[in-house]
Amino acid sequence: MFDPTAGFPTHRPRRLRGHPRLRDLVRENVLTRDDLIYPLFVYHGTNLSREIPSMPGQRQWSLDRLGELIDEVVELKIPGVMLFGIPERKDALGSAALRDDGLVQQAIRLIKKRSPELLTITDLCFCEYTDHGHCGPLVEVAGRMDVDNDATLPLLAEQAVSHAKAGADVIAPSGMMDGMVRAIRGGLDASGFAHVPIMSYASKFASAYYGPFRDAAESAPSFGDRRGYQMDPANGDEAVREAAIDLAEGADVIMVKPALAYLDVARRLKDAFGVPLAAYNVSGEYAMIKAAAERGWIDERRIVLETLTGFKRAGIDMILTYHAPDVARWLQQG
Numbered sequence: 001m002f003d004p005t006a007g008f009p010t011h012r013p014r015r016l017r018g019h020p021r022l023r024d025l026v027r028e029n030v031l032t033r034d035d036l037i038y039p040l041f042v043y044h045g046t047n048l049s050r051e052i053p054s055m056p057g058q059r060q061w062s063l064d065r066l067g068e069l070i071d072e073v074v075e076l077k078i079p080g081v082m083l084f085g086i087p088e089r090k091d092a093l094g095s096a097a098l099r100d101d102g103l104v105q106q107a108i109r110l111i112k113k114r115s116p117e118l119l120t121i122t123d124l125c126f127c128e129y130t131d132h133g134h135c136g137p138l139v140e141v142a143g144r145m146d147v148d149n150d151a152t153l154p155l156l157a158e159q160a161v162s163h164a165k166a167g168a169d170v171i172a173p174s175g176m177m178d179g180m181v182r183a184i185r186g187g188l189d190a191s192g193f194a195h196v197p198i199m200s201y202a203s204k205f206a207s208a209y210y211g212p213f214r215d216a217a218e219s220a221p222s223f224g225d226r227r228g229y230q231m232d233p234a235n236g237d238e239a240v241r242e243a244a245i246d247l248a249e250g251a252d253v254i255m256v257k258p259a260l261a262y263l264d265v266a267r268r269l270k271d272a273f274g275v276p277l278a279a280y281n282v283s284g285e286y287a288m289i290k291a292a293a294e295r296g297w298i299d300e301r302r303i304v305l306e307t308l309t310g311f312k313r314a315g316i317d318m319i320l321t322y323h324a325p326d327v328a329r330w331l332q333q334g
């Protein structure tokens with residue numbers, strides 16, 4: 001029978017908790033600014049810096065104002081950004097995503113001119129660019145409309161090459177199309193970009209936590225939902241299989257999205273593969289903390305730092321988070 005007092009008083013774990021400097025010395029996981037990636041929304045038009053109501057503190061930026069934000073990111077020593085684009089015109093194919101003068105492509109060039117060392121990652125998908133809000137061209141299957149998986153693959157490769165030509169440092173496909181990493185890797189390699197890594201949204205779940213993002217990126221589906229290609233939140237074994245497939249196809253980094261409700265998946269992926277692991281601290285997670293903090297129900301700083309430290313404990317190496325500027329300031333303050 002288990003005796004909870006066995007070893008007491010010889011074993012006293014509190015001895016290592018008494019002095020603050022000793023707590024620092026025995027701390028197992030440490031959150032730093034080097035763990036952070038900041039997602040940014042580039043919007044069509046001029047002289048725009050529009051707050052996103054469901055994501056307090058986050059904004060959509062026109063290209064002519066984007067430099068203000070990039071300067072702040074650099075000053076805070078945040079190592080990287082993730083770019084999303086919201087074009088003026090959308091169509092059934094998401095053609096604006098493929099243009100060499102598209103919003104994201106122009107944003108990449110602006111960033112590389114203004115701050116060449118800032119790691120520039122591009123989200124690779126079509127949901128922000130299609131007039132129906134789904135992640136690729138549609139086809140009718142068994143009487144219902146769905147994304148045409150195989151027709152989307154060459155378009156993803158074309159979009160990836162366009163981003164790489166503009167100077168993107170990392171390509172991050174998020175559409176959960178079967179075979180997407182292989183198609184993108186082939187397109188990049190054939191175009192002279194074998195050196196550009198792929199950060200795959202390998203385990204992306206059909207989550208209710210994405211709600212505010214669809215306001216930010218204006219990408220809500222005009223019909224149905226994305227459960228036909230994003231993963232069932234109940235499945236963990238499938239997430240491991242998805243990650244294994246993407247790694248076999250050439251992914252350099254794998255991602256779990258969302259983060260907070262899927263830390264068990266993150267831990268499993270880290271243990272299974274031991275490769276660089278990212279997680280997306282998504283809009284719904286962000287919005288819940290901001291809403292509770294605005295009401296004085298929680299200590300925002302402590303909650304955010306505790307949450308992101310939990311990500312590190314789960315084995316996550318890179319954290320995409322809208323909290324990045326605040327976290328960078330807090331960590332700088334000590």
